[in-house]
Every structure is written in structure tokens, then in C-alpha cells.
Amino acid sequence: MRKLYVGLFTSFLLLSCASVDRYNAQINNAHTPEALQKDVDIVYRKLQRLHPRLYTYISKEELDAKFRDLKMSITTPLNSRQFYKRLASVVAEVRQGHAGVIPPMQKFTKKERKELSKKKFEFHSLNFEHLDHNLWVESTLGEDSTLVGSKLLKVGGEPVGKLVEEYKRYFASDGYNTTFYDKKVARNFAKYYYADKGYLDSLAVTFSAADSVYTKVFRRILKDSTRFEKEQKDSATIEKPRKLSKEERVLAKRERKKKLKEEDKYGYIKAKKYYHRNLDFIGEEEPVAYMQIRSFTYGNYKDFYEEAFKKIDSAQANNLILDLRNNGGGRLSEIHTLYSYLTDTPFQFIQEGEIKTSFPTVKSFMSGSTSVSNTLFRSLFVPALFVRDILKTHKKEGKKVYRFKEAKLKPAKDLHFSGSVYVLINGYSFSASSVLTNYLQATNRALVVGEESGGAYNSTVAGQTKVVTLPNSKLDFYFGMMVLETPFKTEIEGYGVQPDVPIVPTHQDRIQHLDPELDWVLQHIKKTRVKNK
Numbered sequence: 001m002r003k004l005y006v007g008l009f010t011s012f013l014l015l016s017c018a019s020v021d022r023y024n025a026q027i028n029n030a031h032t033p034e035a036l037q038k039d040v041d042i043v044y045r046k047l048q049r050l051h052p053r054l055y056t057y058i059s060k061e062e063l064d065a066k067f068r069d070l071k072m073s074i075t076t077p078l079n080s081r082q083f084y085k086r087l088a089s090v091v092a093e094v095r096q097g098h099a100g101v102i103p104p105m106q107k108f109t110k111k112e113r114k115e116l117s118k119k120k121f122e123f124h125s126l127n128f129e130h131l132d133h134n135l136w137v138e139s140t141l142g143e144d145s146t147l148v149g150s151k152l153l154k155v156g157g158e159p160v161g162k163l164v165e166e167y168k169r170y171f172a173s174d175g176y177n178t179t180f181y182d183k184k185v186a187r188n189f190a191k192y193y194y195a196d197k198g199y200l201d202s203l204a205v206t207f208s209a210a211d212s213v214y215t216k217v218f219r220r221i222l223k224d225s226t227r228f229e230k231e232q233k234d235s236a237t238i239e240k241p242r243k244l245s246k247e248e249r250v251l252a253k254r255e256r257k258k259k260l261k262e263e264d265k266y267g268y269i270k271a272k273k274y275y276h277r278n279l280d281f282i283g284e285e286e287p288v289a290y291m292q293i294r295s296f297t298y299g300n301y302k303d304f305y306e307e308a309f310k311k312i313d314s315a316q317a318n319n320l321i322l323d324l325r326n327n328g329g330g331r332l333s334e335i336h337t338l339y340s341y342l343t344d345t346p347f348q349f350i351q352e353g354e355i356k357t358s359f360p361t362v363k364s365f366m367s368g369s370t371s372v373s374n375t376l377f378r379s380l381f382v383p384a385l386f387v388r389d390i391l392k393t394h395k396k397e398g399k400k401v402y403r404f405k406e407a408k409l410k411p412a413k414d415l416h417f418s419g420s421v422y423v424l425i426n427g428y429s430f431s432a433s434s435v436l437t438n439y440l441q442a443t444n445r446a447l448v449v450g451e452e453s454g455g456a457y458n459s460t461v462a463g464q465t466k467v468v469t470l471p472n473s474k475l476d477f478y479f480g481m482m483v484l485e486t487p488f489k490t491e492i493e494g495y496g497v498q499p500d501v502p503i504v505p506t507h508q509d510r511i512q513h514l515d516p517e518l519d520w521v522l523q524h525i526k527k528t529r530v531k532n533k
Contacts (some may be wrong), residue, residue, distance in 0.1 A: 020107045026474050027104040029076035037071045037470035043087065043477055046468050047094070050363070052354045052483050057175050057494055059295060066090050080104040080473045081198075088170040091477060095494070097174045097455065098462045101480035103195035123190060123203050128152070130186035131507045135160050138186075138510075141273060149511060153213065154206040155193060157341070167192040173454050174434075175494025179427030180454030182240035187326070187428060209493035211485075231297045258325050267299035277301070279308045288525060289417075290518075292323040293338075296330025296432045309341045309415050318419040319525050322440075323517065325424050325450060329431025331462070332484065336406040339436060342421060342445060343412045351441065352401040353463055353482040359389045360402060360464040360481045368467035370477065401484055402463070420528075421446040422521045425499060430454040431462055432513060435484060437497045442488035447524075450517045451504050453496035459485035 043065045047054055055063065070090045078086075081104055088101040108116060125142035128135050135152045152160040164185050170192075185192065194200075206215045244252065267276030278293040281287040289312045293378035312320065320342075336349045357363055362385045366378055392403045423446045434455025440446035463482025470477065492525055503517045 006317075017408070021110050023107050023474065027080035027106075029030065030079050031083065031472050032077055033074045036074050036078060036083050039083070039470040039472050040067060040071050042468065042470060043067075043091065046477075047091075047099070047479060050220065050255035050356050050466055050481055051094075051096070051099070051461065051479050051483065052356045053096070053459070054094060054134060058093055066093050079459050080475060080501055081196075083473050084195075084475055085170065087477070089472075092170060092172040095172045095175055096461050096463065097172055097180065098460065100477065102173050102476040102478065103170075104473070104475060105195065106199055118222060119220050120223050121200070121203075121218065121220045123205065126190065129510075130164075130182035130185045130188050131505065131510065135164060135186055135189065136506070136507060136510070147207070147216075150207040150209040151507075152205065153208055156197065156203055156205075162191075163193070163196075165198070173430075174456035176423070176495070177427075177452065177454055177456065177494070179452045179495045179496065180430060181427075183426065183454065183472055187432045256432065261300075264299045265303045267295065267297075267301075267304075269298065277304045277308075279311060281317065282313055282321075283319075283436065283522065283525070285526075285529065289315065289317040289320040290323065291320065295327055295362065296334040301331070301334045304411070305337055305341055306415075309413070309417060312417060313415060319422070320417055320419060321422045321521055322446070323424045323518070324429045324437065325426045325435045325517070326428045327430075327433040328428060328463075329433055329455065332404065332406055332435075335432045335436040336410070339439060340410060340413045341416050342440070343443070344416055344418060346409050346411050347404045347443075348409050348434070348487060350404055350484055350486055352396065352403055352407045353484055355393065355400050355402050355482055357481065358393045358400060359386065360393075361385045361389050363466055364464035365482065367465075368469065404463075418526075422478075422510065422524075423448045424450050424517045424521070425453045425497065426451040427454045427496075429497075431460055434460065434497055435486060438488060439486050441497060441500070442486065447501065448497060448499045449501040449503060450499050451502065452498055455496055456494060457497050458489050458493060459483055 044063075054060075058066075068089060070086060070397065073086070074083075081510050084101055084103050088103075091099060091101055122142060122144075125144075126137055126138050126147065127139045127141070129138035130136075137147045137150045139151070140147055152159060155163060164182070167185050167189075168181045171181075171184065173184075200220075202217055202219045204215055204217050206213065208214075254394045263275075266278070271274065274294070278292045280292075282290045293307060332350070339347070339349060362382055365385055366375070366382065377495060393400055394403070395401070421440065423440055425433065425437055425448060428448075429437065430453065434453040437446075437448060438471075440456050441448050460480070461482065462480040462484055464480070465478050466481055467476055469475075469480045501520060503520055505514075505516050510514050
């Protein structure tokens with residue numbers, strides 16, 4: 001029996017390695033024009049069949065021509081990375097921010113992943129910001145904080161401006177919005193560069209700072225490496241850890257569980273070392289509640305908002321600043337819950353969503369490349385999802401629509417905030433962030449400060465996402481299948497939420513450690529308080 005287990009485990013490892021090698025060969029080797037043209041046909045056919053607003057920002061005739069020209073341009077063999085660049089730029093012409101193509105990524109065996117996990121690439125520790133038409137180092141997760149505030153000039157010998165413009169071709173915002181592009185490239189620059197160039201052990205980057213130009217080489221180093229010499233300790237003085245008693249182990253386990261629960265409530269992301277939900281009280285004369293929400297995606301949001309608004313009520317704060325800058329969106333249920341704390345009347349948050357398929361949840365759940373065992377496991381849940389889709393879809397005015405629970409009339413929370421609300425947004429305030437800001441602005445519940453949001457005001461196509469793995473190139477492309485829109489619309493189609501007070505920060509603001517959007521709100525609150533005395 002032991003020999004059987006060893007044999008099965010060895011066979012599994014060999015199959016896994018063979019699968020990795022086969023995948024890497026498929027994305028690195030050139031594909032015939034005919035094979036790639038078939039992948040193009042699959043993409044357009046899936047979009048036509050399942051995307052409910054495919055021709056909102058481009059006519060059918062124009063999009064037909066785009067895909068036809070793409071097919072005709074493929075006359076020589078291309079590898080998957082080369083094909084990605086052509087296909088992604090055409091899918092971006094749909095101008096739906098939730099539709100795109102995922103670049104091909106090299107896979108690694110289990111042994112290789114174990115070795116890679118011991119190292120970090122220093123370049124990936126940098127966070128970037130796009131200001132004044134340039135890319136700057138906003139912050140670092142590593143030790144070299146002296147890079148903060150430096151401007152990127154070249155990466156791998158190529159001008160940064162050229163790379164930025166190229167990467168902006170491979171994704172879309174909602175509609176004709178432009179503020180989203182620079183923000184997204186900046187936040188994901190390292191990822192785009194990796195997708196473009198592949199795995200690297202070192203990278204030379206040229207910066208400018210304080211009128212000087214310098215080049216730094218970033219390397220792949222061990223995770224516990226440091227620029228500083230570690231203090232040598234005498235082994236004789238090192239105390240061995242004391243063995244804990246049973247009661248101490250139980251207490252330690254309880255404390256760990258409590259810590260994990262707190263981290264989940266605030267949406268802690270260990271890799272980035274920050275929380276997605278934060279509440280502070282700022283201001284000089286009286287407390288101003290400052291709630292920063294970086295994403296509507298992670299953790300136990302219900303406990304956070306219940307706790308947060310209890311604290312705001314206890315502090316007797318009359319003003320709330322909701323910071324949605326750089327919030328790329330997330331769960332519809334979370335923004336619905338948040339709004340229920342900001343109103344005192346029953347509300348219908350969104351409308352029923354237009355769809356092209358009667359089974360959006362099933363198609364989303366079963367989509368994407370996965371193993372046979374995982375597919376079989378997922379299939380166990382399909383009957384329940386099938387019934388759910390049947391109950392939630394119906395026809396309305398000749399179209400299929402989905403009954404979101406957030407489309408029903410809902411009451412406000414008993415512990416709702418009745419003071420003044422200010423919302424801070426920028427070009428990366430996308431998807432759910434735009435939907436929430438739309439509702440707050442349209443109901444005159446908040447004053448919006450900052451930059452036009454990246455997500456469209458009138459609608460976005462998201463909800464359930466369909467992922468399709470193309471059989472020849474092995475690229476994954478994805479798109480939303482449900483229309484999300486509030487009851488409020490503007491006559492101008494294809495642009496984001498326009499701020500009531502437009503403010504765009506500059507690099508000079510960062511040098512002086514200023515936050516012009518937040519500073520404006522605090523000054524406005526102060527002036528209003530003086531005026532009302």
C-alpha cells in the first residue's frame with residue numbers, strides 16, 4: 001500500500017510538472033494565424049451572446065470592423081504575449097471597464113514556487129502615483145524610503161512615458177472617461193511591466209530627484225535581506241522559548257483568533273500592510289469623522305460599519321468625510337449597507353439589471369480555466385445556483401433582467417448618520433465607488449470633492465463576471481454580464497461622476513505633504529461652523 005501511495009504521488013508530481021511545461025510552451029511558442037483567428041472569433045461571439053451593453057460606446061458596425069481588421073492583420077505566427085497586445089487593444093474599444101484580457105503569465109512548478117517564495121523583487125516594493133503627466137514613487141513597502149518623491153525617467157532603458165502610453169491601450173475605463181487611465185497604470189505599473197517583459201532577476205531604473213538623475217538596479221533578493229548589518233548576538237545569551245502551559249496555549253489561541261477577526265473586520269491586507277477600512281476623528285474644534293475605504297471587497301464589512309457608526313454617534317460628530325479615492329470598487333452589498341447608514345428614508349439603491357443570459361450566476365461560477373477535479377467540485381453547486389437564477393430572472397419591456405436584492409425598497413438603519421457628508425473621489429474611484437457616489441450626489445446627501453470618477457455615472461456592466469480561456473493562445477478574457485445602474489441618470493453618456501468641487505493634486509502638494517481635497521473639506525467645515533454661530 002505504501003508503494004502504491006508513493007507511486008501515485010510521484011505520478012501526480014510528474015503530471016503537474018508536465019502540465020506546467022505544456023502550458024509554458026503553449027504561451028511561448030508561436031501559434032498559427034488560423035489558430036489565433038479562431039480565438040478572436042470566440043471572443044467576439046461570447047461578447048455578442050452575453051454582454052448586455054456591448055454597443056453602448058461603439059456601434060456594431062465599428063466593432064465588427066475592429067474585430068475583422070484584427071483577424072486580417074494576423075498573417076504570421078505570434079506567441080501569446082504578442083497576440084495579447086493586439087487582442088487586448090481591440091477589446092478595450094468596447095469601452096467597458098469590466099471587460100478585458102489577462103496577459104499570459106509563466107507558470108512554475110511546486111518546487112520552483114517554493115524557491116520563489118523565499119525571495120522578493122525589490123522593484124515590486126514601490127508604489128507609484130501619476131501626477132503632472134509624470135510617474136512618481138508614492139511610497140515603498142521596502143526599506144529604501146529615500147526613493148519616495150522621485151520621478152521615474154526610464155525602466156529597463158525605455159522611457160517611462162512610452163511604457164505608460166502603451167499599457168493604457170490594453171484596458172478601458174467606462175465610456176469616454178480619461179481620468180481612470182493614468183491612475184490605473186500608476187497603481188499597476190509593476191504588474192504591467194512584468195506582463196510585458198516576463199520574469200526578471202534584475203532591473204535598472206533611472207530616477208530624477210532634486211535636480212539630479214541617478215540609476216538604481218533592483219534585484220531579486222531573499223525576503224529577510226536588509227541594507228543594514230544585523231546585530232550579532234551571543235548565542236549564550238539567547239534565551240530559549242519557554243514551553244507554554246495548556247492554559248497559556250488556549251489563551252494565545254484565543255488572542256490569535258480575536259486578532260484575525262479584527263483584521264477581517266477592517267480588511268487587513270498583509271502583503272500591502274494596510275487596512276481597507278479605517279475610521280479616525282480629525283479636526284480642531286470638534287470631531288470630524290474621517291472614514292477611508294480603500295476597497296469594497298475584503299472582510300466583514302457589516303461589523304465594521306455597525307461599529308463605525310456607533311463610534312460616530314458616541315463622538316457626536318456632525319460631519320463625515322468618506323474618502324473613496326483609489327477605491328476600485330467591490331461588492332454591491334457593501335455599498336448598499338454603507339448607504340443605509342447615511343439616509344433617514346427608505347430607498348431603492350439600484351434598478352433591476354439587464355442581462356443577456358437567464359443563468360448569469362451559473363455561467364460566472366463555472367467559467368475560467370480550472371482542473372478537472374475543481375470543475376467536478378464546482379458542479380455540485382450548480383443545481384442550487386440554477387434554481388437561484390431561475391427565481392431572480394424575468395422579462396421586462398422585452399428584455400431579460402435580474403432581480404438584485406438591492407433593487408428592492410429598503411429602510412434606513414436605526415443608527416443612521418444625519419450630519420453633513422463629504423465624499424472624496426479621484427480617477428481610480430471605479431465601479432462600486434462610482435455607483436455609491438452617484439447615489440449620494442443625486443440625492444443631495446453629499447458634497448463631492450476631487451476628480452471625475454473613473455467609473456461611469458449612468459451605468460456599469462459588472463455583477464457576475466464571465467471568464468473565458470481561449471483554447472489556442474490560452475489567454476483569459478473576461479467581461480461583466482449584468483447592468484448596474486441607480487435610478488439617477490445624466491444626459492451626457494459615458495463619463496464619470498463630476499465633483500461638485502473639482503480639485504486635482506499636484507506633485508508640489510505631495511512635496512509639501514498637503515492633501516488639497518481633504519484640506520478644502522476641513523476648511524469648508526470650519527467656515528460653515530463659524531457662519532452658523
